[in-house]
Each structure stands twice: as C-alpha cells, then as structure tokens.
Amino acid sequence: xxxxxxxxxxxxxxxxxxxxxxxxxxxxxxxxxxxxxxxxxxxxxxxxxxxxxxxxxxxxxxxxxxxxxxxxxxxxxxxxxxxxxxxxxxxxxxxxxxxxxxxxxxxxxxxxxxxxxxxxxxxxxxxxxxxxxxxxxxxxxxxxxxxxxxxxxxxxxxxxxxxxxxxxxxxxxxxxxxxxxxxxxxxxxxxxxxxxxxxxxxxxxxxxxxxxxxxxxxxxxxxxxxxxxxxxxxxxxxxxxxxxxxxxxxxxxxxxxxxxxxxxxxxxxxxxxxxxxxxxxxxxxxxxxxxxxxxxxxxxxxxxxxxxxxxxxxxxxxxxxxxxxxxxxxxxxxxxxxxxxxxxxxxxxxxxxxxxxxxxxxxxxxxxxxxxx
Amino acid sequence: xxxxxxxxxxxxxxxxxxxxxxxxxxxxxxxxxxxxxxxxxxxxxxxxxxxxxxxxxxxxxxxxxxxxxxxxxxxxxxxxxxxxxxxxxxxxxxxxxxxxxxxxxxxxxxxxxxxxxxxxxxxxxxxxxxxxxxxxxxxxxxxxxxxxxxxxxxxxxxxxxxxxxxxxxxxxxxxxxxxxxxxxxxxxxxxxxxxxxxxxxxxxxxxxxxxxxxxxxxxxxxxxxxxxxxxxxxxxxxxxxxxxxxxxxxxxxxxxxxxxxxxxxxxxxxxxxxxxxxxxxxxxxxxxxxxxxxxxxxxxxxxxxxxxxxxxxxxxxxxxxxxxxxxxxxxxxxxxxxxxxxxxxxxxxxxxxxxxxxxxxxxxxxxxxxxxxxxxx
Numbered sequence: 152x153x154x155x156x157x158x159x160x161x162x163x164x165x166x167x168x169x170x171x172x173x174x175x176x177x178x179x180x181x182x183x184x185x186x187x188x189x190x191x192x193x194x195x196x197x198x199x200x201x202x203x204x205x206x207x208x209x210x211x212x213x214x215x216x217x218x219x220x221x222x223x224x225x226x227x228x229x230x231x232x233x234x235x236x237x238x239x240x241x242x243x244x245x246x247x248x249x250x251x252x253x254x255x256x257x258x259x260x261x262x263x264x265x266x267x268x269x270x271x272x273x274x275x276x277x278x279x280x281x282x283x284x285x286x287x288x289x290x291x292x293x294x295x296x297x298x299x300x301x302x303x304x305x306x307x308x309x310x311x312x313x314x315x316x317x318x319x320x321x322x323x324x325x326x327x328x329x330x331x332x333x334x335x336x337x338x339x340x341x342x343x344x345x346x347x348x349x350x351x352x353x354x355x356x357x358x359x360x361x362x363x364x365x366x367x368x369x370x371x372x373x374x375x376x377x378x379x380x381x382x383x384x385x386x387x388x389x390x391x392x393x394x395x396x397x398x399x400x401x402x403x404x405x406x407x408x409x410x411x412x413x414x415x416x417x418x419x420x421x422x423x424x425x426x427x428x429x430x431x432x433x434x435x436x437x438x439x440x441x442x443x444x445x446x447x448x449x450x451x452x453x454x455x456x457x458x459x460x461x462x463x464x465x466x467x468x469x470x471x472x473x474x475x476x477x478x479x480x481x482x483x484x485x486x487x488x489x490x491x492x493x494x495x496x497x498x499x500x501x502x503x504x505x506x507x508x509x510x511x512x513x514x515x516x517x518x519x520x521x522x523x524x
Numbered sequence: 525x526x527x528x529x530x531x532x533x534x535x536x537x538x539x540x541x542x543x544x545x546x547x548x549x550x551x552x553x554x555x556x557x558x559x560x561x562x563x564x565x566x567x568x569x570x571x572x573x574x575x576x577x578x579x580x581x582x583x584x585x586x587x588x589x590x591x592x593x594x595x596x597x598x599x600x601x602x603x604x605x606x607x608x609x610x611x612x613x614x615x616x617x618x619x620x621x622x623x624x625x626x627x628x629x630x631x632x633x634x635x636x637x638x639x640x641x642x643x644x645x646x647x648x649x650x651x652x653x654x655x656x657x658x659x660x661x662x663x664x665x666x667x668x669x670x671x672x673x674x675x676x677x678x679x680x681x682x683x684x685x686x687x688x689x690x691x692x693x694x695x696x697x698x699x700x701x702x703x704x705x706x707x708x709x710x711x712x713x714x715x716x717x718x719x720x721x722x723x724x725x726x727x728x729x730x731x732x733x734x735x736x737x738x739x740x741x742x743x744x745x746x747x748x749x750x751x752x753x754x755x756x757x758x759x760x761x762x763x764x765x766x767x768x769x770x771x772x773x774x775x776x777x778x779x780x781x782x783x784x785x786x787x788x789x790x791x792x793x794x795x796x797x798x799x800x801x802x803x804x805x806x807x808x809x810x811x812x813x814x815x816x817x818x819x820x821x822x823x824x825x826x827x828x829x830x831x832x833x834x835x836x837x838x839x840x841x842x843x844x845x846x847x848x849x850x851x852x853x854x855x856x857x858x859x860x861x862x863x864x865x866x867x868x869x870x871x872x873x874x875x876x877x878x879x880x881x882x883x884x885x886x887x888x889x890x891x892x893x894x895x896x897x898x899x900x901x
Contacts, residue, residue, distance in 0.1 A: 173815045181822045191845045192830045199839050242696060244873045245859060272694050276866040277706050280837050286659035293666055300673065315641045316658060319615060321648030326836075329650050341821055349814040356734070436733075436813040437547060437726045444722055444821065445554045452825075453562045458835060460653055462573070465564050489649045492616050 156368055160376030164350075168380055178346070182338040182388050183395055186331065190400050193330040193458075200284045203230040203241045203250040210258030216269070219295050220251070225287045242274050249273050249284055261299060320489045328402050332484045333457050335392050336477050339415070340422050340451060343385040345443055347426025351377055351519075352439040355430075370520045378423050385419055396488075405491025414483050414501050420508025421476040427515035431522055451477045476507050533745060533753025537727075541757055548761070551723055555715045555765040556772045562711055563777050573621040573657050576603035576614055585631035589668055593624060598660040615647050621657045622646040637676045708779045709861040710834035712769055713854045716762060716792070717799050717828045723758050724803030725820035728896070729810050740900070747896035751889060755800045762796050782868030791864070791874075794881045795857040799824075801888025802853075808895035828854045856880040 168175065202220060206213050220226040229247055232238070238250045252270040260267035271288060275281045321328045354360040363373060389412075396402050404411065425447055433439035453459060454468055455477035461469055472478045479500040486492045494501070541548055577590045594602045603620060605611065614620045625643040633640045644661055646654045731737040740750065773779040781788060806823065810816035829835060831845070832854035838846060849855050856877040863869040871878070 171812060171815065173811055174818065177815065177818045177822065181818070185822065185826050188845065188848065189826065189830050192841045192849075193836055201839070243863075243867055243869050245863065270694065272696060275696055275705075276862050277837065283655065283659070286655075286662070289663070289666075316644045316646060319645060319648055321651055321654075326651045328648075329652075337826075342818075345817060345821065346814065349817055353733075353812075353814060435544075435730075436817070437544075437730065440722060440726065440813075440817045440820075441547060441550050441554075444718070445550060445558070448821070448825070449558060449718075450561065452829075458829075460650065468561075468564055485649055486616070490616055496616055 153369070153372065157372050157375055160368065160372060161379055164376055164380045178342055178384055179387065179391065182334075182342070182392060185338070186334050186392055186395050187399065189334055190327050190331050193326055198225060200226045200249060200280075200287070201229045201247040202226045203232065203238055203247040204228045205232050205235055205238055205250065205252045207233065207235070207255050208253050208257040212258035212261045213253045216253065216257075216292075216295055217251070219291050220288075223287070223291050225284075225291075238272060242272060245274075247274070248277075248280065249288070264303065327400060328489060329485065330458070331396050331400055331402055332488045333481055335389065335396075335415075335484055336418065336455075336480045337452065337457065338388055338392055339385055339418065340477060341448065342388055343381050343419060343422040344426040344429070344447065345440075346381050346384065347378065347423055348429035348433070348439045348443050349436055350381070351427070351430035352433050352436050356435055371516075374427065374516055374519060378427075381423065381426075382419060385422075389415055402488065404488050406487035407493060410494060410497075411484070411487050414480070414487075414497065414504065417501060417504040417508050418476060418480040418483075420512050421504065424508060424511030424513075424515045427519060428511065431515060431518045451475055454478070456481050476504055476511075479503050479507075529745075530749045530753040530756065533750060534756045537754055537757045541761070547723075551719060551758075551761050552765055552768070555719055556768040558715050559708070559711055559769050559772050560776060563708060563773070573599055573653065574602065574619060575599045575657070575661070576605050576611070576620045576623045577626065578605040578608055578611070578623060579626045580628040581626050581630040581632075583631035585634055586626045589626065589630070590624075592664050592668060593661075596660070596664060598657075611645065615645070620647070621653060622661060624661065634672055637680075705777075705779055705866060706862065707834075708773045708777055709865050710832075710858055712766070712773070713795070713832065713857045713861060714828050714834055715769065716766060716796060717824050717854050719765060720758065720762055720796055720799035721803040721806065721820045721824045723761070724754065724800050725806040725810075725816045726813050727754050728804060728807035728899075729813050729816045730807075732811075732899075733813055737899075747900060748893045750896055751801075751804055751893045754804060755797060755889070758800050759793070759796050762800070763793070766792055766796075779865065781865050783864035783870070787871060788861075788864050791857065791860045791878060791881065794878065794885055795853065798853055798881060798885035798888050801885060801892055805888050805892040805895065808892050808899055827852050831855070832858050834858060853881060853884045856884075 204217055206217060217228065221228060226249075230241055235252065238252065241247045242250060250272040252272070254268065254270070257267045257269065269292070271285075273281045273285060351360070354363065368376075393404070397404060426443070429439050429443045429447070433442055451457075454461070454464065454472045455475045456472070457477070461472055461478070464472070482500050483497050483504070486496060541551075575593055577593055579586050579590050590604070593599060594604075603614065605614075605623070608625075611623050615623070623645040625645065627641065627643070630640055630642075642665060644658065646658055648654050728737075731740060745753070770781065774781075802823070803820065806816055806819045810819055831838075831849045831852045833849070834854065838849050838855070841849065856874075860874040860877045860881075863873045867873070
C-alpha cells in the first residue's frame with residue numbers, strides 16, 4: 152500500500168462529497184431531526200384513552216365510578232350519552248377507544264351489596280393500545296371495588312395485598328429510553344451502508360470505476376479510499392446522536408464510553424462490509440437501493456429487536472435474528488447505555504460482531520477484487 | 525390546450541421496467557415477502573417472559589402465593605431466588621423481566637388481617653414489555669388479594685362481598701387482541717409507501733445522471749405528461765403487489781376484509797398515486813441518485829413507521845409531534861385501511877381521510893410536474 156496514493160484518493164473522495172451540496176446536510180441534519188421526532192413520538196405509554204360514557208343509572212354511585220376514570224388521568228370522557236344504541240357508531244367511526252356502560256340499578260345493587268355489573272366495549276383494532284387500556288381500566292375498577300369493601304367494613308383494614316413497583320434502569324418507564332439508543336444503530340446502518348454501496352455503484356454506472364482500475368491504484372487502496380470518508384461520516388453521526396441523547400433527552404450513558412466506541416467500531420465493520428457487498432452485486436444504483444432497502448435495512452429493522460421483542464417471534468425467526476449484526480449491537484447499546492454493564496456482560500455480543508464484521512468485510516473485499524480483475 | 529398524451533411515455537417506462545427483470549421481480553414479490561416476514565416478527569404480545577420470586581417469608585401462605593407465578597401461563601419460567609444478591613445478575617443479563625419480593629411479615633400480616641406490600645422489581649429498559657408484565661403480575665396479585673380478603677371477611681363472620689363490581693369487557697373488531705390483525709393493515713401502508721417511493725425516486729434523477737434527459741428535453745412531451753407517464757406503470761405494479769399482500773394476509777394471518785373491496789381499491793389507488801408522486805418529487809429535487817436515495821429513506825421509512833400510528837398511537841404524542849403527523853400520508857391511509865379491513869365501516873367513517881389523501885396526491889403530482897418543468901427549461 153502506498154500512503155501517498157491513498158491520500159490522493161481520499162482527497163478525491165472528499166472533494167466529491169463536498170461538491171454535492173445536498174448530501175452532507177442530509178447526512179448530518181437528518182439523523183438529528185429523526186432522533187428528536189422519534190424520541191417524542193415513540194411512546195407506547197397511553198395517557199388519553201378516549202371514553203364514551205353511557206350512564207343509564209344516574210345515581211351517586213354511578214357518577215362516582217365515572218369520576219374515578221377522569222381523575223385517574225388515563226381516560227378522558229369524550230362523549231356522554233343516554234342512548235345505548237349510539238355507542239356502536241362512536242366505536243365504528245373512530246371517535247373513541249372504549250365505551251363504558253353503567254346499567255340501571257348499578258347504584259341500587261351496590262347499596263344492597265349485590266355484585267353490580269358494568270359493561271365495557273373496547274376497540275380491539277389497535278391490539279396493543281386495547282390491552283393496555285384494559286389493564287388500566289381493571290385497575291380503576293379494582294380500586295373502586297376495594298373502596299366499596301372498605302366502606303362496608305367501616306374503614307377497618309381488610310388485609311389486602313398492595314404492590315410497590317420499582318422499575319430499574321428506567322424508573323418512569325419511558326419508551327424513549329429504550330428507543331433512542333437504538334436509533335444510534337439504525338442511523339449508522341442507514342448512512343454508512345447506503346452511502347458506501349451507492350458511492351461505488353455510481354462509479355460503476357458512470358464508468359469512472361474503469362478509469363480508476365487502469366491507474367496504478369491497488370484494489371485495497373481503492374476500497375480504503377471509498378470506506379474512510381464514510382467511516383468519518385459515521386463517526387460524526389455517532390457523536391451527534393450521543394450528544395442529542397445525553398443533553399436533549401437526558402439519557403445518560405451509564406457504561407464505559409471507550410467500550411461503547413470500540414464496539415460501535417465493530418458494528419461499523421459489518422455495515423461497511425454489507426455496503427461493499429451490495430455494491431458488488433448491483434449494476435445500477437437503483438438495484439443497489441432496492442437490495443439494501445429490501446434485503447438489508449427492512450429485515451434488520453424488524454428482526455433485530457429494534458422495536459419488536461425478539462422473544463415473541465417464532466423460533467425460526469429468532470434463529471435468523473442471530474445472524475443480524477444489528478441485534479447484537481442493539482443489545483450492546485441498550486445494556487451499556489441504560490444498565491451500565493461492562494465487558495463481562497457484553498463479550499459474547501462483542502465477539503460475534505467482530506467476527507461478523509471481519510467475515511463480511513473480507514468476503515466483500517475478495518468479491519470486489521475478483522470483479523475488478 | 526391539447527389532450528394529455530401520456531401513452532408513449534407509459535410504453536417507454538414499461539419497456540424499461542420489463543428489461544430490468546430483477547427490479548420487476550423485486551417490486552412484485554418483495555411486498556408479500558415483507559408481509560410474511562414482518563407479520564411473524566411483529567408481535568407485541570408479551571407472553572414468554574421469565575420472572576423470579578424471592579420469598580423472604582418462606583411460610584405456607586407465601587409459598588402458596590409464589591406458586592401462582594410458577595403456574596401462570598404468562599410466564600415461561602419462574603426462578604425461585606434464595607439470595608437477593610443474584611437479582612442484579614439476573615436482571616442485567618436479561619434473564620428475567622421482573623422479580624417479586626415477598627416480605628418476611630407476609631403470612632403474619634395476612635393472618636392478622638393487615639395490609640401487606642409486595643415489592644415488584646421490573647427491568648424498565650423495554651418499557652412496553654415492562655408495563656405488560658406488570659399488568660400480568662398485578663392481575664395475579666389482585667386476584668389473590670381478593671381471595672385473602674374473602675377469607676378475612678369469612679373469619680369475621682361478615683357477609684361475603686368479594687367482587688362488588690362485575691366487569692364485563694367486550695372487545696370489538698379483534699376479540700383475541702391479536703397483533704397481526706391490527707399490524708397487517710399498517711404493514712400494507714408501510715410496504716406500499718416504501719415500494720412506491722423506492723421505485724420512483726430514482727426515475728427522473730437517473731435520466732439526469734446518465735444523460736438521457738437531453739433526449740427528453742428535445743421531445744415534445746409536457747412535464748405533466750412525463751410525470752403521469754412515469755406514474756402509471758408503477759401504479760399498476762404496486763396494485764398487483766397490493767393484491768398479493770392482501771391474499772397473503774388472508775391466507776397466513778387470517779385477516780379478512782370486512783368492508784367493501786371497491787372502497788379499498790379506491791383508497792389504495794389514491795394513496796399509491798400520492799406516494800408515487802412523492803417519489804417523483806424527490807427524484808426531481810435530488811441532484812444525484814445518492815441524494816435521492818437518502819431523501820427517500822429518510823422521508824418514508826422512519827416517518828411512516830413512527831409517525832403514522834402504525835406502531836405508536838398518535839394520541840399519546842406531544843401536540844407538536846401530533847401536528848407533524850398530519851403531514852404523513854400513511855396516517856390517513858392507515859385509518860381508512862383499519863376501518864375497511866377490520867371494522868367493515870363505510871365511507872362515512874373515513875371520508876375526511878380520503879380527502880386528505882386526494883389532496884396529498886394532487887400536491888405531490890403538481891409539485892413534481894412544476895419541478896419537472898423547471899428542470900426541463
């Protein structure tokens with residue numbers, strides 16, 4: 152390898168990068184915008200469950216129960232109606248998530264100490280929301296039941312079991328803490344892999360790759376010249392994302408920062424390797440785009456545990472997910488940032504990533520060289 | 525004004541697509557492949573979690589209580605902890621999601637009819653899973669609590685009022701709350717958006733980069749004709765892909781279309797035209813294919829995933845982000861899709877969404893035609 156030639160190549164590559172007035176802003180600004188959007192939007196926490204109330208009883212007890220839902224902070228009563236028949240249309244037309252029907256005699260039954268029934272209709276089309284809404288609903292009804300029991304026994308303790316929850320690592324159970332570190336992986340993957348693949352295929356498409364080949368440049372130097380600028384871009388993206396995470400979203404890095412940087416380097420090996428690989432199998436930029444979008448980005452986003460829990464997948468997909476570098480990197484960033492674990496808990500994922508990176512990168516370089524010769 | 529003559533351009537685009545067999549195959553097959561893969565991967569039901577119980581009391585009562593967690597179907601495996609020090613290790617290594625700590629005065633207090641506090645330590649990193657597991661644990665505890673209260677009442681000779689309120693939940697549209705049911709419509713929107721934009725975002729800029737654009741400039745075709753001509757073939761391909769997705773969704777995930785096929789077709793067509801228009805707009809803005817690709821990924825993938833209501837409910841987002849979601853076309857499409865497919869609702873349930881989609885289509889096609897005109901001059 153000749154250092155001078157590499158420097159000359161790098162100058163050319165950087166010149167090309169800076170010439171494109173649109174690319175650099177996208178590469179640096181877009182991740183920040185996306186991160187901030189995601190940080191605020193990615194939340195499964197449910198706060199404003201819209202409720203239609205059909206209180207057919209209209210007694211002190213029924214109003215008290217309805218009041219409990221409002222004061223809980225989880226529910227808002229959007230519609231109140233006396234007509235049982237209109238409830239279906241509220242749900243059909245997406246006006247409310249749930250409907251609560253308090254039948255006649257509710258208050259009466261409570262006073263007589265008979266079990267009083269209430270009905271709740273849930274829109275199940277958003278299954279996740281529905282399940283969580285139901286569990287809040289149950290809690291509130293449970294609390295109200297307990298209150299009735301305590302009233303009956305005249306305030307004496309009845310020996311119920313209360314729970315005291317302690318959520319480790321994320322005391323307020325904010326979804327953001329889980330999603331924002333994961334964005335580090337996704338942004339790195341998108342920028343480094345795509346850019347590497349497109350940059351090489353572009354030269355192929357325009358025909359300048361052949362010109363480069365007739366120069367005395369060694370294939371190794373060519374690859375290095377192509378990869379280095381994107382490694383630098385990737386590194387800057389990492390720093391930007393981490394700064395936004397720590398200072399904007401207030402998610403501190405509990406683990407060791409050098410370890411995080413080192414392991415991120417391993418992950419970068421795999422994304423670069425994949426980008427290079429895509430470039431060897433594509434003739435046009437459109438093909439490169441489709442391959443990286445559909446065969447790499449999408450599967451990685453879904454089966455890496457980015458937003459969907461791996462343990463719920465069928466065993467076959469769980470097996471496949473072991474082959475996805477992002478799965479291991481996600482485990483690393485989340486545990487290191489949120490739990491502060493060190494090398495003793497991460498050595499397995501770290502070595503898998505390193506191994507994958509070396510294999511993918513070496514295979515792609517060999518393929519690339521073969522194409523050139 | 526002359527009638528628009530788009531057929532020659534449509535024919536040319538078709539020929540180009542046909543020649544690139546690989547790309548055509550990808551465009552036709554990938555959507556259903558994605559559905560199959562993601563349909564199985566997308567599952568929010570947290571059922572297979574591990575929990576651990578630490579029983580400081582170790583009495584007959586506490587063991588009976590702990591047993592409830594070992595026999596529950598929600599948890600795959602429950603550890604019995606003998607030492608609280610191992611909790612750290614278990615939770616750090618992601619071996620258990622929650623640890624239930626039974627205090628040493630558990631049985632004593634229950635016998636006395638006093639309140640008992642049971643501590644639950646939960647791994648909060650994945651807050652969604654944590655909330656769900658807490659829900660299951662809470663339900664088990666509540667049930668046990670009611671049983672304990674009943675016994676206390678019985679001992680005191682009081683009348684048995686165990687469950688003052690009898691809750692009868694009924695879940696509509698998706699009674700088993702299967703994730704697949706609500707995610708499949710979302711996936712359709714996501715996949716269509718992605719394929720539409722990916723297939724067209726390079727369409728114009730490519731001609732620019734390879735130099736064929738000069739031939740277009742000298743041709744008598746008008747910008748609007750060029751844009752429409754490029755849209756039609758991809759619309760047809762995407763519609764075919766939509767049909768395969770729906771069939772796959774029905775066969776594999778048992779997601780049936782309850783509503784009208786005609787409405788579904790109309791809504792999908794309008795959404796597709798809008799998305800293809802967006803792809804073309806990106807193509808006319810970007811100077812190089814590289815830039816076009818980056819914009820396409822950034823403008824479609826994450827926003828459609830995050831801001832459309834596909835995965836995260838829009839109602840919970842902060843107001844500013846909610847305002848931004850109005851700019852995401854998949855948001856409207858998703859409401860319409862879920863209404864038609866799951867609820868079987870008619871046009872009255874989502875006509876406003878359809879209007880937004882029409883506006884989106886007109887906007888993207890208009891803007892890309894305008895950009896095209898500027899490029900050609």
